[in-house]
Amino acid sequence: MNVIFFSSKAYDKQFFQEANQQHGFALNFMEMPLTTATAILAKGHEVVCVFVNDTVSADILQVLAEQGVKLIALRSAGFNNVDLKAAAAVGIKVVRVPAYSPFSVAEHTIALILTLNRKTHRAYNRVKEGNFSLNGLMGFDLYGKTAGLIGLGKIGLCTARILKGFGCRVLGYDMVETEEQREIGIEFSSLDRLYRESDIVSLHCPLTPQTYHIINEDAISKMKKGVMLINTSRGALVDTKAVIVGLKSEQISNLGLDVYEEEADLFFEDLSNKVIQDDVFMRLLSFNNVLITGHQAFFTSNALQSIAEVTLQNIADFAANRELENEVQ
Secondary structure, three states: OEEEEOOOOHHHHHHHHHHHHHOOOEEEEOOOOOOOOOHHHHOOOOEEEEOOOOOEOHHHHHHHHHOOOOEEEEOOOOOOOEOHHHHHHOOOEEEOOOOOOHHHHHHHHHHHHHHHHHOHHHHHHHHHOOOOOOOOOOOOOOOOOEEEEEOOOHHHHHHHHHHHHOOOEEEEEOOOOOHHHHHHOOEEOOHHHHHHHOOEEEEOOOOOOOOOOOEOHHHHHHOOOOEEEEEOOOHHHEOHHHHHHHHHOOOEEEEEEOOOOOHHHOOOOOOOOOOOOOHHHHHHHOOOOEEEOOOOOOOOHHHHHHHHHHHHHHHHHHHOOOOOOOEOO
8 A cells, every 4th residue: 555645744754654564555755735736746646644734625636536546544633624525526535533642732731821821931031041030920820710621522521631630610612511521520511601701711622614713703702801712723713813802902811822723834844044924923923921832732752653553554444445433524
């Protein structure tokens, strides 16, 4: 089975080659993203492996089908970047990694919360310059605060467990209420109640047409004055311009982002010697109460190993004509 990887990095090559020792697939790693121009490189490969910012649109799928591609293997949980109807129309199946390491994303969520609250990133820079003043570094006890989680899948539940360990009250919103949520001690809530009562709002839901810009001007207006907002899920869950207005009015006191709705042209690349052309992103960077990381919440050795193993097992199941446990339809 010949597999071509788009948007691959050195760490992808390392973990996939290690996991491939038990499969023996022919792996071809490409640094460039999947586009209409690069899709032709898939010729001679039955499988195309893509990441979160590769756009698998209808026109690209048509090109891939013409090159003989039969399977799109997502090395991610999200699949909002794939036109599933177009894939089905050209006879290409789609598989994903539904759960690799929910702990990695949950722990990064907590890292953003703690850093923003106690301002350790600012303190670190001050101390390096010999400035030991505490002015502007005051935080609050997490104990007793209310955290609202939008999305109670595996990552949301892991986040809830950690927050409960800090002594937080946890509200949760999801389409389905489960016994596991109740066992953790999550209070199932409507969105309006979650916005109204939460000191911290954290996003852990997939990006769908229904959740696009779920955090918008109306949602922000319903939140507590001085709310902390965290997004480690998908960038387009948040209306960035509305959030900037919320920051300026101090309705939002702290913002932590590991994802950004226009990140495809920014993240995973070294742009330190270039002028960033995204004015909205640069406006976010101008706030001292905004902390942005470059889509690294998933980035642990445990998660990368799991992603490689599950992705290759998905491909192995396809090659053996077995049931595709992780197929997206």
